[in-house]
Amino acid sequence: MSDKDRLNVFPSRMAxxxxxTRLKGAQKGHSLLKKKxxxxxxxxxxxxxxxxxxxxxxxEVMKTAQFSLAEAKFTCGxxxxxxxxxxxxxxxxxKSKKENVVGVTLPIFESYQDGGxxxxxxxxxxGGQQIDKAKxxxxxxxxxxxxxxxxxxxxxxxxxxxxxxxRRVNAIEHVIIPKIERTLAYIxxxxxxxxxxxxxxxxxxxxxxxxxxxxxxxxxxxxxxxRKGWPWRGSTKHI
Amino acid sequence: MALAAARGKLIAVIGDEDTCVGxxxxxxxxxxxxxTSNFMVVDKNTSIGEIEETFKNYLKRDDIAIILINQNVxxxxxxxxxxxxxxxxxxxxxxxxxxxxxxxxxSILRRAKxxxxxxxxx
Numbered sequence: 001m002s003d004k005d006r007l008n009v010f011p012s013r014m015a016x017x018x019x020x021t022r023l024k025g026a027q028k029g030h031s032l033l034k035k036k037x038x039x040x041x042x043x044x045x046x047x048x049x050x051x052x053x054x055x056x057x058x059x060e061v062m063k064t065a066q067f068s069l070a071e072a073k074f075t076c077g078x079x080x081x082x083x084x085x086x087x088x089x090x091x092x093x094x095k096s097k098k099e100n101v102v103g104v105t106l107p108i109f110e111s112y113q114d115g116g117x118x119x120x121x122x123x124x125x126x127g128g129q130q131i132d133k134a135k136x137x138x139x140x141x142x143x144x145x146x147x148x149x150x151x152x153x154x155x156x157x158x159x160x161x162x163x164x165x166x167r168r169v170n171a172i173e174h175v176i177i178p179k180i181e182r183t184l185a186y187i188x189x190x191x192x193x194x195x196x197x198x199x200x201x202x203x204x205x206x207x208x209x210x211x212x213x214x215x216x217x218x219x220x221x222x223x224x225x226x227r228k229g230w231p232w233r234g235s236t237k238h239i
Numbered sequence: 240m241a242l243a244a245a246r247g248k249l250i251a252v253i254g255d256e257d258t259c260v261g262x263x264x265x266x267x268x269x270x271x272x273x274x275t276s277n278f279m280v281v282d283k284n285t286s287i288g289e290i291e292e293t294f295k296n297y298l299k300r301d302d303i304a305i306i307l308i309n310q311n312v313x314x315x316x317x318x319x320x321x322x323x324x325x326x327x328x329x330x331x332x333x334x335x336x337x338x339x340x341x342x343x344x345x346s347i348l349r350r351a352k353x354x355x356x357x358x359x360x361x
Contacts, residue, residue, distance in 0.1 A: 006244065069261045079260070080256055082258075083264055087268035087278075090250075093249060095248075105321035112247065139266065142262065142267060145307060153327050
């Protein structure tokens with residue numbers, strides 16, 4: 001496993017340096033992403049808390065709104081047909097703004113009044129006051145619901161982004177960094193081996209040279225310590 | 240899209256008669272050139288297929304930013320609502336006159352549930 005799961009590089013000093021900088025980069029990226037995830041989670045929890053309080057508030061406001069509509073219906077009969085048929089242009093519209101939280105754009109809705117009231121004359125004969133009251137309470141409900149909608153949109157967007165960020169953090173922590181570390185270990189072991197080889201070669205070269213130097217005078221083919229097969233053993237102290 | 244954002248978007252309503260009347264009275268009803276409205280009155284004769292169709296049409300329209308839907312109606316087309324995962328238009332479940340609001344059924348609050356203690360939900 002450890003042999004396969006590493007980067008495909010040639011083991012050299014330069015590659016070692018490059019991989020080391022990559023490791024540093026990966027660690028920096030990991031800590032930055034972790035910070036991002038923390039910031040997002042902070043925001044996320046704040047929004048969640050707000051959603052819950054607003055939801056309960058909406059329940060209350062809707063209750064009063066429905067009561068006021070019932071009052072209006074009681075005083076001026078069934079007005080629902082009149083209202084549903086006389087629809088022309090929306091008086092309340094939604095504007096969306098963008099808010100930036102650590103590189104994530106969250107849409108923020110804002111309701112605004114656009115054009116006049118279509119139902120100015122509804123309930124002119126009787127129950128006008130009740131209808132006005134119902135209108136006002138539903139208007140209040142709408143602003144609250146718009147606020148809740150923007151919170152909810154932010155909630156969904158943030159949820160998605162947090163998931164992605166956490167996936168990245170985990171990928172760097174559990175896949176990329178171990179891979180780079182394994183590559184580093186591989187390169188340094190290869191380099192060590194090469195060093196040992198080089199050392200052996202140098203020693204051997206030295207001993208050969210000495211043998212050559214000695215042969216015309218002494219003619220002794222054997223190494224100084226008398227052993228034939230390990231000529232470098234005795235001659236290391238001469239280098 | 241940018242044009243629609245500059246123009247200001249609409250709020251759509253799917254719900255029983257009283258909910259629709261209330262919100263339209265509040266001023267969010269609009270009839271466009273094709274004589275299609277942004278609200279739908281659901282009564283006991285409305286089929287689930289019709290509601291689903293309307294809801295999907297509202298999701299497709301780019302001039303709608305928020306869809307308000309009664310919770311009992313939402314319960315009928317729950318699978319469609321759960322499969323909608325884009326941030327815009329955002330779907331809001333509101334209590335209706337004849338059924339109290341149940342936070343455990345709300346798709347958003349269900350997602351949020353694991354993160355908060357039970358007492359936060361009342």
